[in-house]
Structures are given as C-alpha cells and as structure tokens.
Amino acid sequence: MMVCEVSRMDEMEKCRELKKEYEKRAEDRYWKSVAAGKQAADQRAEQMAKTAAREAKKKILALKQALLDEVFQQAKNRLLSLPEDAYVDLLAAYAAQAAKTGRERLLFSPRDRGLFGKRVTLAANDLLRAYGKEAALTMGTETPAIRGGVIVTDGQVDVNCSIEALVEAQRMALTGALAEILFD
Secondary structure, three states, rough: OOHHHHHHHHHHHHHHHHHHHHHHHHHHHHHHHHHHHHHHHHHHHHHHHHHHHHHHHHHHHHHHHHHHHHHHHHHHHHHHHHHHHHHHHHHHHHHHEEEEEEEEEEEEEEEHHHHHHHHHHHHHHHHHOOOOOOOEEEOOOOOOOOOOEEEEEEOOOOOEEEEEHHHHHHHHHHHHHHHHHHOO
C-alpha cells in the first residue's frame, strides 16, 4: 500500500506543479495582454492628441485669416467713407500716377461717377499739369463693377485703382506685419 500512496503523492505533487506552471503562464499572458493593450491605448491617445492639435491649429489659422479679412474689409470701408475732399484727392492722385499719356479715360463706379467723377478728373488733370505732363484725361461713360476708386484706361490697357485693388495690393505687403501685431 505504501507504493500506491507514494505514487499517488507524486502524481498530486506533479499536478500541483503543473497547475502552478499553467497559472504562471496564464498570468504572464494576462500581463502581456494588459501591457499590449496599454501600449495600444497610449499610441491611440497620442495619435488623437496630435489630430486634435492639428485641427485646433487649422481652426486658429482660419480665425486669424477671418480677422485679417475683417481688418482689410474695414480698411476698404474707411477709404470709401473718407470725407469728400480727401476721397477726391486720393482718387485724383492715383489717376494721375496711373496715367501714362495723359489722354486716358477714367472709369468710376456708378456711385463715384455721379458724386465725384468730374471733380476727380479735373483734379487729376491739375496734378498732371503740375508734373509737366499732358493733361487731357476724360471721364468715361462705362461704370465697372467696383465699389469705389477709379480705373484708368487707354482702351488697350486698364490700370485698376479701385479701392478693392488698392487694398488687396497693400494686403500682400502688410499681412505678415499685421499678423505679427495682431497675434504675437
């Protein structure tokens, strides 16, 4: 009977050892799975954070662009609402500067043509005379689709001195400096 008991004890001991070994393997697999899951979750969280940061930068950039658009829109509006004499002087100066022969036609928006066209044409001719140039600018009958300003044309070449074109030309030159002032 003792042989049976020893062999049974050996078997029970083996069973306990096997159980321990399998429990250890199961625990190792469990912790490997936990570690892999944590690593995957960390990577996903990092990826989501980067995506969120990119989207936030895009939204901030769009907001900054909208603010710059508003600044330049206000500049257009201010130019269009200058006092009459200052507005006439501004348009006359641009017309005289844009005139190459002194015989061009000046085209105005419908509003400006009626309110300021004759005065601008006379003032621009006065400036050309003062520069010692031919002064035979005339007011054209066409009214281009501009909000304000003047287009100087000789029939072949148009020089766009509309308020929109003038502000947009300055926009290219000033956007960087203005962005620094507004956003830094």
